[in-house]
Amino acid sequence: MGSTPVEDMIEASSGAHFSGFHIDGMQPLNSLAGQLATSLSENVHKQPFIIDAFDNEKLLSTVEMLRHGKTVDIPKYDFRSYKNSISRRVNPSDVIILEGILIFHDPRIREIMNMKIFVDTDADVRLARRIRRDTGEKGRDIGMVLDQYSKFVKPAFDDFILPTKKYADIIIPRGGDNHVAIDLIVQHIRTKLGQHDLCKIYPNLYVIHSTFQIRGMHTLIRDAQTTKHDFVFYADRLIRLVVEHGLGHLPFTEKQVVTPTGSVYTGVDFCKRLCGVSVIRSGESMENALRACCKGIKIGKILIHREGDNGQQLIYEKLPQDISDRHVLLLDPILGTGNSAVQAISLLLKKGVPEANIIFLNLISAPQGVHVVCKRFPRIKIVTSEIETGLNQEFRVLPGMGEFGDRYFGTDDE
Numbered sequence: 311m312g313s314t315p316v317e318d319m320i321e322a323s324s325g326a327h328f329s330g331f332h333i334d335g336m337q338p339l340n341s342l343a344g345q346l347a348t349s350l351s352e353n354v355h356k357q358p359f360i361i362d363a364f365d366n367e368k369l370l371s372t373v374e375m376l377r378h379g380k381t382v383d384i385p386k387y388d389f390r391s392y393k394n395s396i397s398r399r400v401n402p403s404d405v406i407i408l409e410g411i412l413i414f415h416d417p418r419i420r421e422i423m424n425m426k427i428f429v430d431t432d433a434d435v436r437l438a439r440r441i442r443r444d445t446g447e448k449g450r451d452i453g454m455v456l457d458q459y460s461k462f463v464k465p466a467f468d469d470f471i472l473p474t475k476k477y478a479d480i481i482i483p484r485g486g487d488n489h490v491a492i493d494l495i496v497q498h499i500r501t502k503l504g505q506h507d508l509c510k511i512y513p514n515l516y517v518i519h520s521t522f523q524i525r526g527m528h529t530l531i532r533d534a535q536t537t538k539h540d541f542v543f544y545a546d547r548l549i550r551l552v553v554e555h556g557l558g559h560l561p562f563t564e565k566q567v568v569t570p571t572g573s574v575y576t577g578v579d580f581c582k583r584l585c586g587v588s589v590i591r592s593g594e595s596m597e598n599a600l601r602a603c604c605k606g607i608k609i610g611k612i613l614i615h616r617e618g619d620n621g622q623q624l625i626y627e628k629l630p631q632d633i634s635d636r637h638v639l640l641l642d643p644i645l646g647t648g649n650s651a652v653q654a655i656s657l658l659l660k661k662g663v664p665e666a667n668i669i670f671l672n673l674i675s676a677p678q679g680v681h682v683v684c685k686r687f688p689r690i691k692i693v694t695s696e697i698e699t700g701l702n703q704e705f706r707v708l709p710g711m712g713e714f715g716d717r718y719f720g721t722d723d724e
């Protein structure tokens with residue numbers, strides 16, 4: 311086995327292809343060539359392509375659980391009995407490698423992959439590996455292996471697997487021996503895991519496009535010398551930008567109107583059924599901006615007691631009764647450790663709000679908080695105006711802007 315998960319996976323693969331990101335050991339859910347052969351009938355070419363042997367629903371739900379940070383049990387396929395017998399426990403991790411024949415077939419599975427790789431291996435090498443594996447590991451007779459290969463495996467590869475190559479982002483020639491390609495992929499994944507590429511790791515994290523105006527406003531609110539009046543003024547301007555950006559992520563419907571010139575303008579209609587939820591106290595600073603954009607919007611409140619990096623406790627909540635039918639704009643200007651956000655989002659989920667209907671709006675996010683929230687709730691959207699460098703020992707955001715609530719509401723002593 312190689313020294314990285316990617317290398318391990320390439321070396322372990324039996325030749326056809328793999329795709330990432332991926333979980334080592336996931337292929338039993340998807341089946342290998344032997345399963346493929348048994349699932350295809352002689353007249354497969356005349357029939358629509360239905361893959362009964364693949365449990366894609368299970369694959370999707372398993373990956374979803376891993377993305378939520380949950381441990382899963384993956385069934386292991388036994389080639390001798392043709393059954394899923396034992397299962398294997400897999401823990402969640404930052405990189406999920408998903409490997410298997412026909413892995414690019416189902417568009418829903420393609421959709422969850424950040425990078426799709428096709429390992430192109432010579433047909434002779436694939437056949438040689440197959441003979442070695444099936445006679446050795448599966449105890450099959452060589453005549454049977456060759457017969458199965460020419461009748462089912464080769465035509466099925468040409469008809470169904472090769473065409474999925476077009477979905478790959480990267481095609482690696484010469485399979486696992488191509489160390490340059492493997493190094494490039496490993497480097498790419500490392501880069502994605504770096505703090506500065508958070509948006510690439512988490513497609514639901516949106517950092518508003520920076521301009522010198524925005525940098526200028528941040529410079530003012532971060533400056534410890536800035537007066538309360540200016541702090542509020544520039545924080546409000548930034549908050550308004552974040553709110554407008556966040557509203558842009560709501561669904562919309564197409565709408566046509568007739569303009570005063572008598573022409574038809576094809577536009578969109580805003581999403582109905584919204585509400586805001588502010589995290590007391592700092593989140594309340596964002597309510598005016600939301601009300602200014604969405605007239606009459608209902609705004610619920612959550613109060614969380616925060617102590618250090620844990621010990622978060624929900625103290626008070628008052629939310630619209632029909633919140634589960636609404637898109638929720640969660641308001642809190644600071645995402646630090648992420649513990650307050652996790653508490654608030656967990657409460658919304660408990661009230662029946664679908665995860666995908668939550669947009670978390672904030673001014674600054676520490677990478678630690680982004681990791682915590684995005685891993686636990688991969689379907690919520692986070693909209694922020696800047697990503698910070700980290701947290702200090704007291705779990706304050708760095709460089710940060712100090713105690714936001716105190717500076718905004720004037721309760722700091724200076």
Ligand SMILES: Nc1nc2c(ncn2[C@@H]2O[C@H](COP(=O)(O)OP(=O)(O)OP(=O)(O)O)[C@@H](O)[C@H]2O)c(=O)[nH]1
Pocket residue numbers: 557558560580581582583584585603604605606607608
């Ligand atoms: N989605 C969206 N709505 C906007 C925007 N700007 C203003 N709005 C208005 O904000 C309103 C959404 O607020 P809601 O209070 O959920 O509206 P509603 O569903 O009609 O009323 P309630 O059910 O009583 O809450 C919509 O009626 C929009 O007209 C925007 O940028 N996006």
Ligand SMILES: O=P(O)(O)OC[C@H]1O[C@H](OP(=O)(O)OP(=O)(O)O)[C@H](O)[C@@H]1O
Pocket residue numbers: 589590591592593616619642643644645646647648649650651679705713714715716
């Ligand atoms: O991600 P976390 O580490 O949980 O930190 C973020 C929380 O801290 C801030 O509130 P704070 O406790 O300062 O209260 P305040 O809004 O009442 O000032 C902020 O508004 C968040 O709610």
Ligand SMILES: O=c1cc[nH]c(=O)[nH]1
Pocket residue numbers: 644646705706707708710711712713714715
């Ligand atoms: O840096 C921080 C962290 C939490 N709350 C704040 O107001 N500032």
